[in-house]
Amino acid sequence: MNTRPQHSDDLQRLNELLPRLVESRLDTNEEQELATILQRSPDTQPHYLAYLQLHAELTEAWGAVDENAINHLSERLPGSGTRQSKQSEIPTETKSTPKISPIFSGGTFGLQSLVAFLVLVIGGLSAGLWISLSRSGENGPDVAVAANEDSPVGQLADAVPPSPTTLASDDQPTEKQAELFTSGFGKEELLPIAAVVVRLEGNVSPNLAVGRRLTAGTLRLPQGSVQMEFMSGAVVALDGPAELQIHSKEAATLISGAVSAHVPKRAQGFVINAPQAAIVDLGTEFGVRVTPSGVSEVEVLSGEVELSLIGDDGNTLSSQRVQEASRVRVNHDDDELQEVASGGKDLPVISGYDDAALGLSNEYAARVRDDEPLVYWRFEEDNAERVRNEMGSVHFARLIGQGQSNENIRIENGYVRFQRSDVKRYLMTDDALQSFNENPYSIEFWMKPDDLQHATCLGIFPESRLDPRIFLNVIEIVTDTFMIHEPGAVRFLHRTPPNGEYEIGKNAFSPGMCVPGQWHHVVAVKTFDAMEIHINGQKVRQVVLPKGSVNSEGDFQIVVGQLTANEEWRQFSGAMDEFAVYGRALTSDEIAEHYRLVNRID
Structure with missing residues (x-):
């Protein structure tokens, strides 16, 4: 005799468990029961994913769920098709409830990690x-x-x-x-x-x-x-x-x-x-x-x-x-x-990161110039308020929010240094890049983050925008978000036409490979039909764009060091150097050569 519950019974029980799941009230037996239902009843799996996605969007009005990753997982579930998901660029930060007990409970990892874990149980990935x-x-x-x-x-x-x-x-x-x-x-x-x-x-x-x-x-x-x-x-x-x-x-x-x-x-x-x-x-x-x-x-x-x-x-x-x-x-x-009494010096010392600059070879800058970027900022003049573009008299950068102490943003040791603050501080182009999104392009820079907190390295937005949520591109470090990715990854978001709506745009995520206190070479490439992320000379992710994608017209500004020029959202803390923007797609060989010239790899 087959005692396996019918779909309607599993679905009814799933609807009873889901509210407890999102409120972190499941006990160990209920967690096991939920996993069993999802494994034995494929028809419940799309319902489970849809419920969690909707809950995340309603709980955090400005939260985001990565469309590519949700589709990637959903396509592996029986009877499910491509899903639509929403994204946003207003900052969100998940926060866990402080724990007293050293023993794991059902809510120890928090909803975000439990959701991610159960999705993996479903898919068996x-x-x-x-x-x-x-x-x-x-x-x-x-x-x-x-x-x-x-x-x-x-x-x-x-x-x-x-x-x-x-x-x-x-x-x-x-x-x-x-x-x-x-x-x-x-x-x-x-x-x-x-x-x-x-x-x-x-x-x-x-x-x-x-x-x-x-x-x-x-x-x-x-x-x-x-x-x-x-x-x-x-x-x-x-x-x-x-x-x-x-x-x-x-x-x-x-x-x-x-x-x-x-x-x-x-x-x-x-x-x-x-x-x-x-x-x-x-x-x-x-x-x-x-x-x-x-x-x-x-x-x-x-x-x-x-x-x-x-x-x-x-x-x-x-x-x-x-x-x-x-x-x-x-x-x-x-x-x-x-x-x-204090034990004096019997405890380990937590060391800060040094201020060592990049080990540039003589050929690096010459090679970048030969590749003819539109923008090339080298940050060679200490305490400057404007950064010279090595490629001409346009597209200089301005330092905004230096203040009297120059602690929040400053140029020193041949790079720009950002410190997280409760006030706005960022780097921004003096003038707009005309018709920037009509053709392929590449964005290249070096960064040494102080930590892995969710932080925006740069954003590119229309000069004419009225809504600060509207972007063409965002490149940032991501760890705790409502999107699906490895912690400490680099995110490359592209939205064309530029928009602030959730459902517009595609994400490409690197593996979780950022390391605080270390220099990383980051290159984001946008072609007519794909997005690429290159980290330390290697292409680590490519996302194919939908057929018929059209690059939009318009002129664009670049803001570096935080999400927007309007608010102190998602501030990057650390150092950046050798920032370049190209009006074409760099090849994998060109990117690898740039990395080799800095890293002195034969």
Whole structure:
């Protein structure tokens, strides 16, 4: 006898579960039930996707869901056709509820990650939103990683993009790690990227490299130091010998050793747990040390944290708000929190990124000029208010919002430096590029981001626009958005005719390969029938445009460093250099040659 529920029963139950899903109220059994329904009833899958998309659009009026990715997934679902989705350019930022518990619950990852995970369960895709496939296996390296290629330690990010594949055979997690990879969905599941390595010092395992993506797992560091940026925005430094369990982009547990964390406003609520302790950040910089005997100590360097003494049942026995310049020891024998003297320099130091400029070869600028860009800004005059166009007397750039301190935007060391601010500051063309969108074109620049926060590198918009949402192009770093992409990716948006409506335009996303503190070569190419993204000399994504696409007429302005000239939206923080705009499509060979000349690759 076939006991499989009929479609109407599954659909009815799905409609009961979906409101609980979007409100993060599903328990573990309900999550399993939802996944089972979607797997056994293909007819429910388009309904599921449509519901989540509509909810995202209504919840965040200016949110966005990537049309290409939704269509890409929907086309793989039985009985579903191409979907229409909406996009917008008004900034949105997702924010997770602060967590006290170190144990995962149904809402730990938040709606966005759970939606992405369940979409992957539906499609059974091997690569998509998240790129690290966990497996239980034999003993292996002591770090869970999501890429197969090592990035060199240095100023230039790796020329090879991270591999969007599973863990390599020699990167299998240990049995202890595998426990973190197992859930009710099965032994093999796709895990989100939690953090990226941004700095290494000392004799560190070759399994780690700057740019390496980390998923949930255990990081054992016998010696040396590693600094990571979590995808929530928290920056964590770990000194060996130490052991750190990474749970997600918002939580980790220190098993032994010492760790320091700097938590910006967007990552507030980041959790570091320790034996018998849970430390919830309230906007701060703090350190945690676990002594060889297993005693946990917490020191707040700035701001404050909420420190909990955890009982045997996993719940808080007592808690204390720890203020700046205070150090507290977790005394589990007496079930109390004790103030102690500062340990001085026994905590890791979180290092800022250096101000090193690009290592330009003599041929680089000459080669760019030979390729005849319309705009070529080199930023060679320190503290200048206007940037000269190397190609002629038009299309100079103006620095807007320098202010008296020149801290928010300034030219120094041969590049332009942006600092995130609550006031407008940007770079903008003096005059418009005439008829820019009537033919193929290319946009090329170098960037060294300070972090992976959702930030607009540049926008191109009609000179005549009245609505600040209207764009022809946007190029930005994306991590936490309502679109479907890997964290730390580069987004290239094209809308023709320029528009601010959701349904107009196409996106091309690079793999998640941006690394804070490293120089990246970025080239966006628009031809009559396709969009391309090239990162560090390689074409990493191409999107074919619909047949009959027409390039619109008009004159266009460029704004660099934030989304629009009207508001301080999605500000980029970091350095940019060698900015060029071409009135034609650069070839892959030309782009690779430009990268080679800077990177000095033979």
